[in-house]
Amino acid sequence: MQDDNLFAGLSRRGVSRRDFMKFCTAMAATLALPSSFVSQIAEALEKKQKPYLVWLEYQDCAGDTEALLRANKPTVAEIVLDILSVDYHETIMAAAGKQAEKSLMDVVKNHKGKYFVVVEGSIPLKDGGVYCCVGGKAAIDIAKEVCGNALATIAVGTCAAYGGLPAANPNPTGAVGVKEAVGGTVVNLPGCPVNVENITATIVHYLTFGSLPTLDGLGRPYFGFGKRIHDNCERRAHFDAGQFVRKWGDEGHRLGWCLYEMGCKGPAAYQNCPTMKYNEKTSWPVQAGHGCIGCATPNFWDTMTPFYKRLPKVPGFGVETTADKIGLGIAAAAAAGVAAHAIASSTKKKESEEK
Amino acid sequence: MLKRVYVWEFPVRLTHWINVLGIASLSITGYYIGNPFVHAVSTDQYIMGWMRFIHFVAAYLFAVSFLIRIYWSLAGNKYASWRVFNPFSAGKFKELKEITKFYLFMKKEPPTGVGHTACATYVYLGLFILFIVEILTGFALYSQSHVGFLWKLMGGWMLSLFSAQTLRLYHHLIMWLIIAFSIAHVYIGWLLDRAERSGIMSSIFSGYKTVEEE
Known part of the structure; x- marks a missing residue:
């Protein structure tokens, strides 16, 4: 009734x-x-x-x-x-x-x-x-x-x-x-x-x-x-200061520092978790020491992964190949190309001078 | 007879050096934002805060410099004009072949010319596209923390097409491409300075090149 x-x-x-x-x-x-x-x-x-x-x-x-x-x-x-x-x-x-x-x-x-x-x-x-x-x-x-x-x-x-x-x-x-x-x-x-x-x-x-x-x-x-998790996060002060967790269970993790380096997606996620929390305001992921995975974002399983890294994997490369490894490779290739050209160029010049 | 030609006008040189400073500071602070390699020892510090602040200020400077250069491609002399960057203009492919031969040691002397080489115009066109993508993705990411119509217009609209993480990845990858370009750019400047003997290296400070009178 x-x-x-x-x-x-x-x-x-x-x-x-x-x-x-x-x-x-x-x-x-x-x-x-x-x-x-x-x-x-x-x-x-x-x-x-x-x-x-x-x-x-x-x-x-x-x-x-x-x-x-x-x-x-x-x-x-x-x-x-x-x-x-x-x-x-x-x-x-x-x-x-x-x-x-x-x-x-x-x-x-x-x-x-x-x-x-x-x-x-x-x-x-x-x-x-x-x-x-x-x-x-x-x-x-x-x-x-x-x-x-x-x-x-x-x-x-x-x-x-x-x-x-x-x-x-x-x-x-x-x-x-x-x-x-x-x-x-x-x-x-x-x-x-x-x-x-x-x-x-x-x-x-x-x-x-x-x-x-x-x-x-x-x-x-x-x-x-309407609000970004990162902007209301209780660990935000540690982010601005530059205090980050680098490994699970390290000094920073025990002191409650920012989980940004552990892949926290708070900077790209929108929900009222930091203020509402879960289970009768008991806690929420970041308070519990785990980064946000952006679970309220459309396609989060495809776009927010890997959950424990800052950047997604580069399409077409293996999981362990990060953007920085590829980028460093490109820059190194440019430097190597330049060096090779410079050496070839000076040998050529020497040859022509000898003639 | 040798003569001095005014090639790079003031706005071209100015935007060039703003870009140098901008790219250097944006790359260092941007890399830090993506991978904070220095850690604070106390909560009183504001390392990430400063890095982001410098990144944002430099980003505005870089974007404005890019706009000035666009304007100058309409208002400036023939070496700065947008026509130089038209990839299909007459004789461009032939010039490209010539300069490529020089780079590959198949020719001893570089082709004569005062402004950009054909190779440079193609590379710069690609670079301008990278700059545009970098500026748009940058403002898209910025619009997440700075909500407003202006930032929505300057790049925030991209967030309805791509995920923030995808934008972040390409914003980061393009930084490395620009760094790779910078390495090659400085080297080729030095190479041509030696080969052309036109003072190309000093021309980006003074604006003048010394060339054979035709």
Whole structure:
């Protein structure tokens, strides 16, 4: 049964008013809104009808679902999403088989244009989409119907947003992101996995303002992906100073210096990891001593590798041949050519002088 | 009779020497940015900060110098004109054959001429293309930390076509090509200075060459 509003559902689960207001404040902060919006968010969550939400899962590792469920105690955000996603979620719903598929179609039929779809995982298009089927139907056909009749689609994780790992070279299944597969209104929340706070914030934005957050050129909301990781990194001071980790476990690594030389892709990656962090703000890769791999970037598996080197490998050369080795080779060849020419030139001159 | 010819006008010499300084400082600081070979001992230092600052200032200087040279290829004398760099102009291939023969010791004397040799014009055309790619990829990478319409226009648009890492790789590789060019460039200057006896080496300071009157 659907509760009348979000807060009623929350208080029944033992969430206090204080915790609820803390949640609303956190959401305002995530959305980069001033604190004056907290009461507006609280009002919206108290009064508005909860939107229906279905969660579709295609070519993925269920990592985004894991991210949603991994909290060690039920957080407000988790409960909110739990209430929202009660209608259909392949990994966690109780229903199975035809009944489950029926409940999905019921939402599509009865709440046309009023429900959210969260898609996790990429959609294969090759060979008529046979590489991913649910209940005998191809993912692309289900997605077209479910996303096509939805209020909006939220693509969570890099696979759903841009194809992700299944779409990495050579992309055997012809995997693409949801926007490319079905079009329509799609909010991309990439990341490997998605940061759950960003899903919650997107929905809270809709409930509060009646519209989706402003998106950038890659379909990502500015509140979550408008800032570069490098510019907000807690290790940035070490970068500017010139203090770098050179080997895993060396002095600099133990002192928490910059991971730039270890191939950190923070300078080319955009997400709110440094401020939002993961798992209830416990930590994030750089804080844990591992460089950013740019997981929220389209095609990151192809373009951000090798993850532990600054520069990609030079096309057409072996893995160990770095740009600097090739460059030094070119410069050395020029110097050698010059030297050879100079020697030949002076011998010739001597010969002609002797004559 | 020998006569002195004013070949390299002031803007040509000026941009040449800005390029020399620019390429040297951009290569050193750029290499540091890609591979920080000096490490700070204390957080008070600002080594990477300074390297990046110098790199960016030198980059602006280099880009402006490139624009001045483009302008001067329209406004300058016949040795500076864009027409010199037209790869298909009449007689160019023949001249190229002549100068190549000289470089390969098949001819004792270099072909006579006052401005750039045919070989040089082809190489410089390629070099200008490398400069353009270097400037565009450079500003594309710069636009990641300096958000704004101007930088989007000057190169940031490339990020919607290529990944930042791809741009970074080619920005880095082209540096080595330019270094290789510089080595050959200085050597050939010295070689021709000896062979032509026209004062080509001093001409890039004074602007004048000494040539046989025709």
